[in-house]
Amino acid sequence: MRMWHLxxxxxxxxxxxxxxxxxxxxxPLTVFWGAEQLLSKGSAQLKIPVIxxxxxxxxxxxxxxxxxxxxxxxxxxEKSSDDAKRLLAxxxxxxxxxxxxxxEEKVRQGKINDVIRLWKAPNAISTGLVEEYVAxxxxxxxxxxxxxxxxxxxxNGADVYExxxxxTDDQWEPEPLMTIKLEKAGKQAQNQKTExxxxxxxxxxLSIHILLISFYMQTWVMTERENGLASRTGMFGVxxxxxxxxxxxxxxxxxxxxxxPVSIYLLFDDGDFEQKGLLLIAYVIACGGIGFLLANxxxxxxxxxxxxxxxxxxxxxxxxxxxxxxxFSDRLANASQYTPQHxxxxxxxxxxxxxxxxxxxxxxxxxxxxxxxxxxxxHDRA
Numbered sequence: 018m019r020m021w022h023l024x025x026x027x028x029x030x031x032x033x034x035x036x037x038x039x040x041x042x043x044x045p046l047t048v049f050w051g052a053e054q055l056l057s058k059g060s061a062q063l064k065i066p067v068i069x070x071x072x073x074x075x076x077x078x079x080x081x082x083x084x085x086x087x088x089x090x091x092x093x094x095e096k097s098s099d100d101a102k103r104l105l106a107x108x109x110x111x112x113x114x115x116x117x118x119x120x121e122e123k124v125r126q127g128k129i130n131d132v133i134r135l136w137k138a139p140n141a142i143s144t145g146l147v148e149e150y151v152a153x154x155x156x157x158x159x160x161x162x163x164x165x166x167x168x169x170x171x172x173n174g175a176d177v178y179e180x181x182x183x184x185t186d187d188q189w190e191p192e193p194l195m196t197i198k199l200e201k202a203g204k205q206a207q208n209q210k211t212e213x214x215x216x217x218x219x220x221x222x223l224s225i226h227i228l229l230i231s232f233y234m235q236t237w238v239m240t241e242r243e244n245g246l247a248s249r250t251g252m253f254g255v256x257x258x259x260x261x262x263x264x265x266x267x268x269x270x271x272x273x274x275x276x277x278p279v280s281i282y283l284l285f286d287d288g289d290f291e292q293k294g295l296l297l298i299a300y301v302i303a304c305g306g307i308g309f310l311l312a313n314x315x316x317x318x319x320x321x322x323x324x325x326x327x328x329x330x331x332x333x334x335x336x337x338x339x340x341x342x343x344x345f346s347d348r349l350a351n352a353s354q355y356t357p358q359h360x361x362x363x364x365x366x367x368x369x370x371x372x373x374x375x376x377x378x379x380x381x382x383x384x385x386x387x388x389x390x391x392x393x394x395x396h397d398r399a
Contacts, residue, residue, distance in 0.1 A: 020266075023267070024267040024270070027264050065091050065146070067085075068095075068113040069095045070115045076121070091147070098115070108140050112135055128159065135148060161182045161186045164185045221333070221338035221362065222338070228358070231307065232329070233325075238261075239321060240318075258393055265385060268305065276301070295374055305381060307381075333356075336358025336362065343359075360376050364377075
């Protein structure tokens with residue numbers, strides 16, 4: 018009962034400043050929503066600018082252009098031949114695709130040679146990718162034409178040609194016949210949406226936010242030591258370890274409460290919400306343990322905050338919150354395994370998180386016990 022009473026007291030202390038609590042509750046959700054919008058917008062602006070020049074307008078050319086415009090990698094710009102050369106000379110576009118005269122007749126017969134020309138910008142670096150995308154659309158129509166021409170010649174009928182063309186083209190929908198699907202073990206394959214490409218960056222930001230707020234929420238350790246409250250708890254018949262552990266639990270539960278909206282926003286539609294929610298709790302416990310241990314080691318609040326920021330930056334860099342450094346060096350890969358961010362972010366990308374949760378929960382609990390021991394020794398000396 019005393020422990021529950023102390024946890025409630027910690028909550029009352031934090032809720033005494035209601036505006037601060039509301040800010041901790043709403044601000045992360047607002048920031049992550051804004052970051053996702055900016056990242057999604059930025060991803061859309063990273064398309065490869067490609068100019069399209071038509072020497073002859075017809076249905077086949079129009080079909081190819083419309084399909085290219087649906088490509089999420091290419092930004093299609095329709096210009097004249099002179100404008101295309103001017104834009105390429107100034108590197109305002111990666112390449113120009115020229116649809117030559119007679120393209121429709123050749124494609125409908127299944128021929129693909131000399132139907133398009135590709136002009137490259139002086140500093141072009143991704144024309145190979147552009148060629149692949151354009152060629153795939155041309156080959157699609159050419160394969161339709163080749164099959165339709167063969168059947169029309171065999172059965173000698175125009176109706177057969179149109180039927181064969183439509184039948185062959187329908188084989189590409191909703192996706193080509195030869196398609197490779199990647200799926201995680203134990204999970205059904207899911208179509209990845211473009212906007213989900215921003216999730217790793219948002220998860221990295223979340224790992225930094227949790228560690229920083231965990232450091233901030235453990236400042237009560239030094240505050241109670243400075244005002245003498247920690248050394249006076251025994252006068253009220255409360256064990257110092259019980260008091261410290263109760264306050265620690267109270268601060269951790271407050272952190273989890275403030276993370277609830279942003280956690281639902283980021284994890285709810287990402288699959289395995291319950292499992293990833295447990296991983297998030299384990300990561301909060303690990304971060305709380307780090308902050309609690311350092312708070313018991315420090316004497317100065319300002320020095321504690323400086324070390325907290327430095328620790329957050331260093332572990333976030335090594336742990337992959339910004340970029341996966343472990344891919345560049347075996348030493349960095351080994352060093353990253355000593356950071357909680359590494360296990361948290363890796364767990365979010367895996368179908369099973371038992372190992373990550375065990376490591377985070379175990380290390381967090383161990384750091385908390387160590388912090389309690391150091392705190393008890395310090396109080397006994399006071």
